[in-house]
Amino acid sequence: MTPTAARADWKVVDEGWGRKAVDFAALSEPSNCREYVALHHRLAVGDGDRLIDVACGAGLAIELAHARGATCAGIDASPRLVAVARDRNPQADVRVGDMHAMPWTDASFDVATSFRGIWGTTPAALGEIHRVLVPGGRLGLTVWGHIKASPGAWALAPFRMAATAKVENQAEMVSLGRPGVGEELLARYGFTDIERMHVPFAWEFSDPEMYARVLASTGPAYEAIQNVGEDAFVAAAAEQAREHVRDGLPLRAQINVVGYLARKPQTSPKEAE
Numbered sequence: 001m002t003p004t005a006a007r008a009d010w011k012v013v014d015e016g017w018g019r020k021a022v023d024f025a026a027l028s029e030p031s032n033c034r035e036y037v038a039l040h041h042r043l044a045v046g047d048g049d050r051l052i053d054v055a056c057g058a059g060l061a062i063e064l065a066h067a068r069g070a071t072c073a074g075i076d077a078s079p080r081l082v083a084v085a086r087d088r089n090p091q092a093d094v095r096v097g098d099m100h101a102m103p104w105t106d107a108s109f110d111v112a113t114s115f116r117g118i119w120g121t122t123p124a125a126l127g128e129i130h131r132v133l134v135p136g137g138r139l140g141l142t143v144w145g146h147i148k149a150s151p152g153a154w155a156l157a158p159f160r161m162a163a164t165a166k167v168e169n170q171a172e173m174v175s176l177g178r179p180g181v182g183e184e185l186l187a188r189y190g191f192t193d194i195e196r197m198h199v200p201f202a203w204e205f206s207d208p209e210m211y212a213r214v215l216a217s218t219g220p221a222y223e224a225i226q227n228v229g230e231d232a233f234v235a236a237a238a239e240q241a242r243e244h245v246r247d248g249l250p251l252r253a254q255i256n257v258v259g260y261l262a263r264k265p266q267t268s269p270k271e272a273e
């Protein structure tokens, strides 16, 4: 999908991401807590920070940022995920909307985060993040890293049951993790002090059936389900997970995730002249 098409399509995102919002919120998102904690720590999120989480999903990262003292806002394209995010964060300003046209005025936030929410197909969202950050504001992003080289690559493999064009788009989406790509993009959108960081990331599941149910609650799984049907998707996912079962331990899929830290400059290049 081209960036323009990705922007035009934001209203259909809920079809895939919202259809199993409760499963996603309760069974999938908690496994992401390692990356939330690591990025909040590196950004030194704390008292007095006004923080926006972009593509906030069901709002667990917002809940954790609030626990550190931040005043939080969030935006996501899926109304059904935003309903969960609001339930978890009654004190936060969580909105349904497109991250390419955010409904906040310039310089509203000290910190912006996005956890696997900005993609190679959605780079222009970085311009919006730049706009809503104060000069000197901090940015932390995570993106999928080298998935094939990850010990837990098997856990994402069922997404390849989607139609070929969708699988090709998924590959384009994850391009931001490649060496130099995210750095170049962030610099192009005016960010400075760009740093790449390691992000701890591991999904855990009690058994293959639970793994298949959890995976089916995600947006890319919906693309595969549209192609092969839900029963076939769930059966195939559970079957391939069986070989990863370990006696007395959870199924665990460690996946390479890349983090980027950056800042909006204190002064614009023009002002600095």
Ligand SMILES: C[S@@+](CC[C@H](N)C(=O)[O-])C[C@H]1O[C@@H](n2cnc3c(N)ncnc32)[C@H](O)[C@@H]1O
Pocket: 006, 007, 010, 013, 014, 017, 029, 032, 054, 055, 056, 057, 058, 061, 075, 076, 077, 078, 081, 097, 098, 099, 100, 114, 115, 116, 117
């Ligand atoms: C991989 S999920 C990440 C969700 C959340 N950050 C997390 O950590 O679980 C991607 C999210 O991006 C949202 N999304 C996709 N396109 C969007 C857009 N144009 N504007 C806002 N949110 C969008 C989806 O609804 C979904 O919640």
